[in-house]
Amino acid sequence: MEARQIKKSYAAAGVNIDAAAKVKGLIKRHAGTTLRPEVLAGPGFFGGLFELKGYQQPVLVSSVDGVGTKLKIAAALAQDDSIGIDLVNHCVNDILTCGAEPLFFLDYIAMGRLKPERVEAIAKGLARACRQVGCALIGGETAEMPGLYAGGDYDLVGFIVGVVEKEKVITGKTIAVGDAIIGLASSGLHTNGYSLVRKIFGETPAKLNSYYPELGRTLGQELLEPHLCYYHQLKPLLPFIKGMAHITGGGLIDNVPRILPAGLAAKFNSKLWAISPIFQLIQKRGNIDNKEMYRVFNMGIGMVVICTPDNVDKIMKALPGAKVIGEVVKQTKEARVILD
DSSP: OOOOOOOOOTTTTTOOHHHHHHHHHHHHHHHGGGOOTTEEEOBTBSSOEEOOOSOSSEEEEEEEEEOTTHHHHHHHHTOOTTHHHHHHHHHHHHHHTTTOEEEEEEEEEEESSOOHHHHHHHHHHHHHHHHHHTOEEEEEEEEEOBTTBOTTOEEEEEEEEEEEEGGGOOOSTTOOTTOEEEEEEOSSSTTSSHHHHHHHHOOSHHHHTOEETTTTEEHHHHHTOOOOOOHHHHGGGGGGOSEEEEOOTTHHHHHGGGGSOTTEEEEEOGGGSOOOHHHHHHHHHHTOOHHHHHHHSOTTEEEEEEEOGGGHHHHHHHSTTOEEEEEEEEOOSSOSEEEO
């Protein structure tokens, strides 16, 4: 007797083309609220088209990043509306360090099973953050990949392109001994250190919904606080800035040296800014030493700005809450970041 043939389909294999089409329609609707006049073709076409205008010697600045395992916290609490904000703000800050204006953004969302309501929540956050900085959400990819992503797991990646006049590119090459280091406060962990935090506290809804008096809210609420964007604060001050470091994975220890010329080091006085309660709680619960804390987390500083001493007052007046937290010194030993 012949074996009965089983009818196969893509849906039976776990990929729902109808759901994918619905998701793309939802994303296109939200992305449409972000489009700039320079966009010639946005979401829905095979490639996003952007006509560059108004620059004499344009230098394109690009970056790609993800949100890391902060996604696990969002998934555990079924709160996906702020994750898109995290992603856009992180990418905008990265290209801002070169002095770039954000032009357009693309996203990549991958799930084991597409859930239109979840994707729409993410897209709303992406669009909202893009609108706030005048960046067009010009396209992306939404993938359903059963077998690769299990349960409620998903991945989210962002690609950004910005532009800056060649003569205005900020690289840090003019930074010198005696320059001041100004710190802009973070809103918490931003998008780094979550693997360690999950190891310490766990990631079940019960653990994340625990209230901590020192935080004034639940752990989950604290951990999902969106990554701050510094674009509007710093854009008017770019002519007075020599270098900027976005404090992401690697903390102050690994990120600040990326903008320092050879032979220079950054000397910080950690007593000059308040360490947020969340970092104190993490350090205490995890029994983590100081060096590890400063290498994993931003420790309350989301962006570092370096300028000449005579520009400090001008920058500080324009940045309420910013603090002078250190200075540039000559490198005398192997360390390029000194923490007092």
